[in-house]
Amino acid sequence: MKVTARAVRSGTWWAIEVPEVPGVFTQAKRLDQVAGVVADAVATMTGADAAAVEVQLVPAMRPEVQHDVDEAIRLRREAEEARASATEQLARAVDDVLREGLTVRDAALLLGISPQRVSQVART
Structure with a gap:
């Protein structure tokens, strides 16, 4: 029921x-x-x-409170989608840079991340 x-x-x-x-x-x-x-x-x-x-x-809830709650939920959802998109793009960029023959350290410097992160997201 x-x-x-x-x-x-x-x-x-x-x-x-x-x-x-x-x-x-x-x-x-x-x-x-x-x-x-x-x-x-x-x-x-x-x-x-x-x-x-x-x-x-x-x-x-009072309308102004409900508006704030709805807006927070909407923005959090957008941030999660943006984070997933950024993670996917980073993985593509890491793969592209490594395929160009750059070292993990050079890739890290170029992408503004640590060498460990380069190794974590590398798919190739």
């Missing part, structure tokens, strides 16, 4: 509503506790097995 846990901050707790199951309201101190308390509450109200309850967490 799939349910949505709509969590709203209430003091130091999260107040949680499950729209798919009327009457299911619960609370949790931390967001990482939501799935467990919601599964238990849904199981109590419906007789379903708590282990079979799949919970999608939807925390409600």
